[in-house]
Amino acid sequence: MSGHPEGSFGARLTEAVAARGPLCVGVDPHPALLEAWGLPTDAGGLERFALTATEALAGSVAVLKPQSAFFEAYGSAGIAVLERVLATAREGGALVLLDVKRGDIGSTMAAYTAAYLADGAPLAADAVTVSPYLGFGSLDAAVEQARLTGRGVFVLARTSNPEGHAVQRARDAHGATVAQSIVDEAAKCNEGADPLGHVGVVVGATVGPDEVSLERLNGPVLAPGFGAQGATAEDLRRVFGGEQRGLLPTSSRDILRHGPDPDALRAAVERTRDTLASILP
Ligand SMILES: O=C(O)c1cc(=O)[nH]c(=O)n1[C@@H]1O[C@H](COP(=O)(O)O)[C@@H](O)[C@H]1O
Numbered sequence: 001m002s003g004h005p006e007g008s009f010g011a012r013l014t015e016a017v018a019a020r021g022p023l024c025v026g027v028d029p030h031p032a033l034l035e036a037w038g039l040p041t042d043a044g045g046l047e048r049f050a051l052t053a054t055e056a057l058a059g060s061v062a063v064l065k066p067q068s069a070f071f072e073a074y075g076s077a078g079i080a081v082l083e084r085v086l087a088t089a090r091e092g093g094a095l096v097l098l099d100v101k102r103g104d105i106g107s108t109m110a111a112y113t114a115a116y117l118a119d120g121a122p123l124a125a126d127a128v129t130v131s132p133y134l135g136f137g138s139l140d141a142a143v144e145q146a147r148l149t150g151r152g153v154f155v156l157a158r159t160s161n162p163e164g165h166a167v168q169r170a171r172d173a174h175g176a177t178v179a180q181s182i183v184d185e186a187a188k189c190n191e192g193a194d195p196l197g198h199v200g201v202v203v204g205a206t207v208g209p210d211e212v213s214l215e216r217l218n219g220p221v222l223a224p225g226f227g228a229q230g231a232t233a234e235d236l237r238r239v240f241g242g243e244q245r246g247l248l249p250t251s252s253r254d255i256l257r258h259g260p261d262p263d264a265l266r267a268a269v270e271r272t273r274d275t276l277a278s279i280l281p
Pocket residue numbers: 026028067099129158159160161202203204224225226227228229250251252253254
């Protein structure tokens with residue numbers, strides 16, 4: 001646990017985005033997409049789909065985000081595919097954000113930490129998504145282990161789905177929303193980090209403007225909802241302004257639907273990056 005040879009997650013992400021542009025592509029093997037690619041909806045089809053997408057994109061996008069549920073659906077065979085996706089993405093030079101949205105009591109969180117954030121673990125990734133709804137402090141083991149090993153965590157704050165409003169916009173006794181208090185906790189973890197801390201937050205591109213203040217975060221902001229869930233580049237500007245540091249829009253289906261041709265997948269990424277370049281610093 002002596003840190004990553006290439007530095008902190010904030011430094012690695014900043015470098016990857018500078019070299020490859022601010023885009024994360026989700027590897028979400030929806031059964032409907034497997035069918036659209038002419039693949040069977042079984043573990044073999046999953047493998048072809050996930051590896052085709054990963055091999056096509058790992059050399060050019062900053063971050064790949066495999067969604068664990070779509071792999072878990074095929075049991076141990078699906079997990080074996082996920083392990084190969086992690087290795088293939090790494091070989092291609094992309095950072096891997098494993099989307100598992102874990103959150104549990106502290107002692108169990110320590111086990112999730114060993115599963116995803118420990119050097120040499122079969123499912124170790126550069127970062128994972130975590131859920132703070134058992135209390136931000138329940139995530140301490142993951143936050144600390146990520147820091148020690150040059151990895152990151154992305155904490156759900158204001159999610160892209162319409163059902164998120166009720167709980168995330170609720171206010172505490174001081175008038176702060178739940179979403180803002182999560183961002184503020186993340187900001188504390190990132191204090192003093194340079195160029196960027198390792199505790200990111202998730203804020204959907206579909207939410208209203210000014211719902212959360214990200215000014216003091218000093219960490220990455222994963223912005224899902226862009227593409228298939230309806231948010232546009234203009235919405236990104238509306239929600240985050242033109243100058244949000246560490247902003248990482250993520251898109252899954254809207255890129256993957258262009259497969260299975262690897263060139264078509266890469267061309268979809270290029271187009272998306274060009275659109276983003278016109279609105280992001
Ligand atoms: O953490 C996430 O990645 C996430 C958070 C959120 O608020 N909304 C959200 O859609 N996601 C994930 O982002 C991906 C969005 O996929 P598309 O709608 O196909 O681009 C899915 O894997 C979701 O699980």
